[in-house]
Amino acid sequence: MRQEVASVTANAELMPQVHLMWLESSQIASPAQPGQFVMVRCGEDFEYPLRRPFSIHQQDGSKLALLFNMVGRGTHWLSQCQAGDELDLLGPLGNGFSIHPGSHNLLLVAGGIGIAPLVFLAQQALSQGQAVTLLLGASTAPQLYPEHLLPPEVKLVTATEDGTAGKKGMITDLLPDFTGWADQIFACGPISMYQTMTKQNFVTTKPVQVSLEVRMGCGLGVCYGCTVKTKSGLKQVCQDGPIFDLDDILWEELANGGV
Amino acid sequence: MNLSVQLAPKNKHGLSLANPVMTASGTFGYGTEYSHLFDIQKLGAIVCKGTTLKPREGNPQPRLAETPCGVLNSIGLQNIGIEAVIRDKAPVWAGWRVPVMVNIVGIRVEDYARMAAKLDGVAGISGIEVNIGCPNIKAGGAEFGARPDLAAEVTAAVKAATSLPLLVKLTPNTADIAGVAKAVMRAGADAISLINTPRGIAIDVSRRRPLLGNVTGGLSGPAIKPIALYMVYTVAGAVEVPVVGVGGIATASDAIEFIMAGASAVQIGTASFTNPRAPLDILEGIEQFMKKEGIEDIAELIGAGRR
Numbered sequence: 001m002r003q004e005v006a007s008v009t010a011n012a013e014l015m016p017q018v019h020l021m022w023l024e025s026s027q028i029a030s031p032a033q034p035g036q037f038v039m040v041r042c043g044e045d046f047e048y049p050l051r052r053p054f055s056i057h058q059q060d061g062s063k064l065a066l067l068f069n070m071v072g073r074g075t076h077w078l079s080q081c082q083a084g085d086e087l088d089l090l091g092p093l094g095n096g097f098s099i100h101p102g103s104h105n106l107l108l109v110a111g112g113i114g115i116a117p118l119v120f121l122a123q124q125a126l127s128q129g130q131a132v133t134l135l136l137g138a139s140t141a142p143q144l145y146p147e148h149l150l151p152p153e154v155k156l157v158t159a160t161e162d163g164t165a166g167k168k169g170m171i172t173d174l175l176p177d178f179t180g181w182a183d184q185i186f187a188c189g190p191i192s193m194y195q196t197m198t199k200q201n202f203v204t205t206k207p208v209q210v211s212l213e214v215r216m217g218c219g220l221g222v223c224y225g226c227t228v229k230t231k232s233g234l235k236q237v238c239q240d241g242p243i244f245d246l247d248d249i250l251w252e253e254l255a256n257g258g259v
Numbered sequence: 260m261n262l263s264v265q266l267a268p269k270n271k272h273g274l275s276l277a278n279p280v281m282t283a284s285g286t287f288g289y290g291t292e293y294s295h296l297f298d299i300q301k302l303g304a305i306v307c308k309g310t311t312l313k314p315r316e317g318n319p320q321p322r323l324a325e326t327p328c329g330v331l332n333s334i335g336l337q338n339i340g341i342e343a344v345i346r347d348k349a350p351v352w353a354g355w356r357v358p359v360m361v362n363i364v365g366i367r368v369e370d371y372a373r374m375a376a377k378l379d380g381v382a383g384i385s386g387i388e389v390n391i392g393c394p395n396i397k398a399g400g401a402e403f404g405a406r407p408d409l410a411a412e413v414t415a416a417v418k419a420a421t422s423l424p425l426l427v428k429l430t431p432n433t434a435d436i437a438g439v440a441k442a443v444m445r446a447g448a449d450a451i452s453l454i455n456t457p458r459g460i461a462i463d464v465s466r467r468r469p470l471l472g473n474v475t476g477g478l479s480g481p482a483i484k485p486i487a488l489y490m491v492y493t494v495a496g497a498v499e500v501p502v503v504g505v506g507g508i509a510t511a512s513d514a515i516e517f518i519m520a521g522a523s524a525v526q527i528g529t530a531s532f533t534n535p536r537a538p539l540d541i542l543e544g545i546e547q548f549m550k551k552e553g554i555e556d557i558a559e560l561i562g563a564g565r566r
Contacts, residue, residue, distance in 0.1 A: 001295065002296075003296055003535060041534065045509075046328060046481045046530065046533055048533075049325060049328065049330050049480040049481070049529050049530070049533045050323070050325045050330060050532055050533070088534070090535070214320060215320075215322070215323045215324070217323050217330070217332070217532050218532045220288070220293070220535075221288065221292055222286065222287060222292045222293075222308075223286065223332070223334065223532065224308075224322070224334045224338075225322045225332065226322075226323075227316075227317060227337055228320070234337070254320070
């Protein structure tokens with residue numbers, strides 16, 4: 001894990017309110033693994049005291065990409081950054097996804113901005129000769145991640161809540177059709193998506209890893225701001241996660257704000 | 260150039276710091292977490308995460324909310340407990356050049372005394388910071404620090420249980436900060452650190468309820484600096500023991516303000532989250548300021564801004 005001043009090489013709005021940013025960050029990009037994240041310092045001086053955590057969206061040699069939703073003041077500030085600007089990053093942080101040695105067929109499930117860490121995972125899996133199917137869901141067609149940015153070998157299936165693209169409905173509606181094929185399932189999306197998945201009966205038969213997002217302070221396991229309760233005790237999302245087994249998290253408690 | 264300060268001149272062990280830059284409890288873990296980002300041995304002292312007699316799970320999520328130039332937290336003292344600190348952390352600290360202090364917080368007076376007794380004589384522990392102002396525990400915490408008599412009772416109980424240097428950390432959530440400071444000094448505090456976090460809340464407007472799981476939290480970061488500086492100025496004028504300034508210090512200039520207000524040392528807290536190197540950057544900035552101003556000894560700056 002390093003602290004590095006990285007230069008922005010590109011930053012543009014990719015979907016409504018969602019930006020794709022590329023950074024030259026050799027010390028962090030090179031060792032990064034899919035599912036890991038960086039903490040980005042936002043703003044001048046100390047106006048925004050907390051760094052923002054972002055999954056590493058793609059990695060290309062000494063460069064890494066972040067895909068972020070403009071949800072508040074920090075991400076709005078980030079969206080205004082231009083090529084040539086410098087950003088202070090901490091990373092790579094967290095544990096990352098774990099592809100089991102015997103897995104051939106990987107099923108990736110993305111809800112909305114949850115696509116962020118899964119593109120990097122798909123790239124790595126394909127380079128290792130594994131087959132990847134991506135179930136990509138969003139509320140409307142314009143909010144779907146563009147297909148041309150995905151590796152061509154990925155088998156893509158989409159769903160939108162309003163039916164403007166792909167199948168109409170939630171992405172989890174499509175899961176039962178693909179779980180038989182999959183050796184492992186990797187998901188990233190809102191907590192409500194994970195709660196739905198826990199109620200689908202394949203969970204007991206196929207291993208599912210999910211990426212968890214909670215408010216973070218330090219990113220280093222120091223502040224205990226991101227503690228969640230799991231079946232194996234209290235965990236820090238920043239250090240013990242952000243990737244967890246789906247059935248390890250006590251979802252009802254988390255959804256209700258409980259630790 | 261002499262940057263060293265003595266925080267416990269009347270204690271038999273003393274508490275000599277190579278420089279006045281410390282880390283604030285709860286923002287620097289047990290020191291080890293930051294050791295691969297910069298040379299933490301260059302710091303004046305490290306204060307570890309607030310520690311209780313038994314391990315604690317802490318408060319419900321969400322535990323953090325950012326506010327303009329500030330952070331509200333309601334961690335609720337999640338920690339590994341005093342036994343694990345002594346067993347797992349102290350042996351690591353014993354090999355360090357930088358002194359480490361253990362921040363202790365109790366629900367009852369006897370909790371403080373028992374923890375102090377356990378820490379006495381443990382290699383790797385240079386002192387105790389007595390936290391009488393954590394605003395997150397309904398059963399204890401703020402009540403001790405809010406009243407001079409209760410604050411003195413805790414301090415005296417700790418003093419009787421250990422010979423280690425004692426830094427007593429005050430809460431701003433009191434009507435009489437100078438009165439509390441004098442009371443803990445008379446009860447045996449070797450030095451006084453302040454401030455802990457002022458209490459605050461945030462409302463989630465979309466869900467129409469308090470944003471933090473615990474409803475209330477403690478505010479930290481640059482937003483509280485003028486309040487902390489005022490209280491340090493007030494207490495430094497009221498007591499005859501060293502004062503340690505903490506609250507919103509993010510730059511060397513901030514630290515120098517606290518030193519000029521009368522602080523012998525400073526603690527860096529939330530700024531470490533923004534920039535993990537902040538404590539070292541602040542130390543280097545103090546050195547540069549002294550060089551520029553032709554100051555040979557940090558003692559020349561302590562209280563230099565008072566009138």
